[in-house]
Amino acid sequence: MERNLIGIRHLERDDIEDLIALSADFKLRVLEDRPLPVLSKKVVGMLFFENSTRTRVSFEQAAHYLGLKTANFTAGSSSMSKGETLKDTILTLRYERLNALVIRHRLSGAPSLAARHFGGPVVNAGDGQHEHPTQALGDALTILERKGSIEGLRVAIVGDVEHSRVARSNAWLLSKLGAEVRFVGPRTLIPPHAMMLPGKVFYDLATGIEGADVIITLRLQKERMAEGLLSSIGEYAAMYQVNRETMRFASPSVLVMHPGPLNRGVEVDDVAADGERSAITSQIENGIFVRMAAFAWTFGEDATAKAKPLSKKA
Ligand code: NCD
Numbered sequence: 001m002e003r004n005l006i007g008i009r010h011l012e013r014d015d016i017e018d019l020i021a022l023s024a025d026f027k028l029r030v031l032e033d034r035p036l037p038v039l040s041k042k043v044v045g046m047l048f049f050e051n052s053t054r055t056r057v058s059f060e061q062a063a064h065y066l067g068l069k070t071a072n073f074t075a076g077s078s079s080m081s082k083g084e085t086l087k088d089t090i091l092t093l094r095y096e097r098l099n100a101l102v103i104r105h106r107l108s109g110a111p112s113l114a115a116r117h118f119g120g121p122v123v124n125a126g127d128g129q130h131e132h133p134t135q136a137l138g139d140a141l142t143i144l145e146r147k148g149s150i151e152g153l154r155v156a157i158v159g160d161v162e163h164s165r166v167a168r169s170n171a172w173l174l175s176k177l178g179a180e181v182r183f184v185g186p187r188t189l190i191p192p193h194a195m196m197l198p199g200k201v202f203y204d205l206a207t208g209i210e211g212a213d214v215i216i217t218l219r220l221q222k223e224r225m226a227e228g229l230l231s232s233i234g235e236y237a238a239m240y241q242v243n244r245e246t247m248r249f250a251s252p253s254v255l256v257m258h259p260g261p262l263n264r265g266v267e268v269d270d271v272a273a274d275g276e277r278s279a280i281t282s283q284i285e286n287g288i289f290v291r292m293a294a295f296a297w298t299f300g301e302d303a304t305a306k307a308k309p310l311s312k313k314a
Helices: 013-031 054-065 086-095 110-117 133-147 165-176 233-240 270-274 280-299 301-310
Strands: 043-048 069-073 100-105 122-127 154-158 180-184 200-202 214-217 255-257
Touching: 013 133, 013 165, 013 280, 043 054, 054 069, 054 100, 054 122, 054 280, 086 100, 086 110, 100 110, 100 280, 110 122, 122 133, 122 280, 133 165, 133 214, 133 255, 133 280, 154 165, 165 180, 165 214, 255 280
Parallel strands: 043 069, 043 100, 100 122, 154 180, 154 214, 180 200, 214 255
Antiparallel strands: none
């Protein structure tokens, strides 16, 4: 059965665990050069309407490992620059017989709209301030590898929560798997509806990250910010930077994460980003395996079943 991967919020815990187990299994197979399911007859449309480095390349790498072909697409080089709507663009891609779509868009909800009009699986690669499900799944795999379990961990998500789809997907996922989630940041960067999200809000860094097992730092998304949300970048860094000094408030074995791209010297210093407590490079690498899992899972049971025997649930 084909399905979509639009967000974490409406996934069952079982689905999340299947996706993570499948990612771990794909990782082992790639590292040990063992056989992978081959989806070579399928073509995936890669619709990146917003800029991307790691998400885009890891979807490409994931497709490559599974033998999928990709058709690349950007708004500027397509008929959308002539005024074609997203709906008509999606319908065109459907009748061009593409088998699946990966879509990143500045508008929250664009992947759901695409799913309504496209006849195959749609994977959300980040929509506006809504969700970024594959980032959260990769982050969960990284935490599991380093910490052994997610249940009972204290995870502080620090920074520009307001503009971050990564914060939302991670909060849903980690809380569903039993972590204590905290949002930490200045009042102007914590969404007014934060009480509807599964986490407790802290406006003070030291209290918010106290005893944290994991700190997920977030980029200040200046391109999405209205004027005047921050008095200055320097003041933000002085109050909220995760660095050699402030990391001491967290657990001594804290894991420092960041989805990238980093503003070095703003939300993190070099010690937090590159030191032994950092998991940032693992997050990048795990992005590949989680996106392989996203393809197999959305294409349905055949591809998944072939990968399953080696996963921990088998
Ligand atoms: C993030 C995104 O685009 O949502 N990056 C990513 O995909 N790894 C975060 C950001 O842009 O700051």
